[in-house]
Amino acid sequence: LEQEWGYNPDNILVVPVSQSAQFQVLNRYAGQSSDISQYCTSATQIAISAKSEVAESLTEKSTVDAFYVDEHFHDLMELTFAEGNGFDPDQTANLGKSVLINQTMADIFQASLFDKITLNNQDFTIIGITNDFHHRDFFYPIKPAAFKLSDKETTRYISLKTLPNRVDKVNIEIAEIWKQEFPDELYVSQVQADVFDRFFSQSGMLIDVMNFTAVVAIMISGMGLFGLISLLIVARMKELSIRNVLGSTRAGNAMLIVRQFYWMIGISIVLGTLTNFKTFELIFEQVLQGSEITIGFAPYFLTSAIILGTLFLAVFYHIKQLSATNPIANLRME
Numbered sequence: 149l150e151q152e153w154g155y156n157p158d159n160i161l162v163v164p165v166s167q168s169a170q171f172q173v174l175n176r177y178a179g180q181s182s183d184i185s186q187y188c189t190s191a192t193q194i195a196i197s198a199k200s201e202v203a204e205s206l207t208e209k210s211t212v213d214a215f216y217v218d219e220h221f222h223d224l225m226e227l228t229f230a231e232g233n234g235f236d237p238d239q240t241a242n243l244g245k246s247v248l249i250n251q252t253m254a255d256i257f258q259a260s261l262f263d264k265i266t267l268n269n270q271d272f273t274i275i276g277i278t279n280d281f282h283h284r285d286f287f288y289p290i291k292p293a294a295f296k297l298s299d300k301e302t303t304r305y306i307s308l309k310t311l312p313n314r315v316d317k318v319n320i321e322i323a324e325i326w327k328q329e330f331p332d333e334l335y336v337s338q339v340q341a342d343v344f345d346r347f348f349s350q351s352g353m354l355i356d357v358m359n360f361t362a363v364v365a366i367m368i369s370g371m372g373l374f375g376l377i378s379l380l381i382v383a384r385m386k387e388l389s390i391r392n393v394l395g396s397t398r399a400g401n402a403m404l405i406v407r408q409f410y411w412m413i414g415i416s417i418v419l420g421t422l423t424n425f426k427t428f429e430l431i432f433e434q435v436l437q438g439s440e441i442t443i444g445f446a447p448y449f450l451t452s453a454i455i456l457g458t459l460f461l462a463v464f465y466h467i468k469q470l471s472a473t474n475p476i477a478n479l480r481m482e
Contacts, residue, residue, distance in 0.1 A: 154281025154290075155194065156226035160340035161308045161315050162193055163322060166333075173329050174306045174322065183318050186309040188224045191216035191302040194283045195343040203294065204266040205257045212253055213283055213291055214267065216298035222248070222278070224309050230254075232261045232276035235297055244297060247272035251280045253292030267294060285344045307340070315339055366451060370458040377462040381405060402467045409459055417455060421448045 165171045171189070178187040192198050198213040215221075222234035230251050247267065249259065254277045259265060263274050272294075280290045310318050319337055326335040384405075391401060425448070 154227075154279060157340040157343070159310045159312055159315055160224070161310060161319055161322075162196065162338045162340055163306050163308070164304060164336055164338075165306060166304075170326075170330065170333075171300075171303055171306065173325060174308075177322065177325060178306070178308055181318065181321070183310050183314040183321075184308050185311055186220065186224050188220040188307050189218045189298070189300065189303040190221055190305045190307065191298040193305045193307065194225065194281070195285070195340070196305070196338060198283060198293075201268045201294070203253070203257070203292070205259065205263075208257045210253075210256055210292060212249075212267070213293045215283075215293065215295050216302060217295055218298060218300075221307070222276075222295070224307055227281060228279045230277045230279050232274070234276055235295075245270075245272050246275045246297065248276040248278060248295035249274055250278050250290070250293045252290050253294060256292055267296070272296070282344075362447070362451070366454055370454065373455065373458050374462045377405065377409070377459065378466060380408065381463075381466040402463050405463045405467070406459065413455060413459055417452045421452070424448070 163174060165174065175187075178184045192215045194215065198215055200211055201214040203210055203212045219235035219237045227234070231254075232248075234248060235246065247265065249257075249265070254260070254274075257263075257265060259274055259277075261274055261277065265272055265274060278295075281293075282290060283293055284291065308318060319339070322337070323335050326333070391404075
């Protein structure tokens with residue numbers, strides 16, 4: 149399965165905080181640690197929590213997922229923009245009535261940069277439109293989403309961007325500091341790259357079942373094809389023996405047999421590939437509720453290669469056996 153997140157979840161550790169003292173401790177650690185390249189705060193977090201708000205324009209009304217973040221959030225998550233930019237850290241005083249929306253929300257409301265939009269009865273100006281990203285797991289279609297600037301007093305999460313492969317080290321260090329500073333509080337953290345583990349676990353089981361079924365089907369098809377070719381060659385043993393006597397080569401005899409299966413195998417591969425492609429497309433659209441999961445063409449190429457390999461293996465095996473046999477013996481049998 150191939151799937152794009154719409155942002156970069158790698159090397160990000162998210163730590164929930166419930167009091168200002170916890171925020172201060174983590175803020176101090178983030179500023180001093182050489183393993184932290186960047187950090188930000190938020191009241192909600194992509195794929196972890198969001199607030200449901202009602203968005204309205206002159207012509208549309210819809211429920212959207214609202215994320216309350218600071219001005220560094222979009223840089224840390226590496227969100228990309230279709231139009232405009234994110235919150236400017238140098239102009240936070242003027243950003244209270246500004247909002248970022250994703251492409252899905254822009255399409256629903258037919259909104260563009262600097263348009264006005266109402267969220268929970270408050271007017272905001274759109275200063276940026278992000279490309280779509282998954283803020284729920286891949287079983288669900290992308291929903292309209294908006295980013296609003298949060299206050300430090302409402303901070304519930306600190307997101308720490310570490311140097312490559314330092315997330316576990318940072319997590320252990322923070323856990324030790326937490327144990328010393330807040331012995332009565334349970335330390336909880338979330339690696340951003342692991343937020344969709346449930347999805348990958350479930351889809352992994354689905355893939356295992358599908359792979360097992362596919363292997364069994366290919367094995368049965370291969371054995372059936374091998375048997376069919378064997379039967380055909382045995383039925384034409386006299387003809388092939390005569391061709392051997394007249395000087396036909398092993399390759400010539402093989403091509404004579406392959407030609408009989410060329411169109412049949414080719415049409416079967418094309419029809420089978422198209423049928424399976426459409427079937428899986430329907431499954432992902434209906435069963436998985438409009439998710440954007442796709443399957444590459446590699447499985448179809450592999451299956452086609454196995455079928456064609458079985459064809460040539462069966463033909464050349466029997467042709468080799470025929471070449472090692474005295475053609476006169478086969479003619480006497482007939």
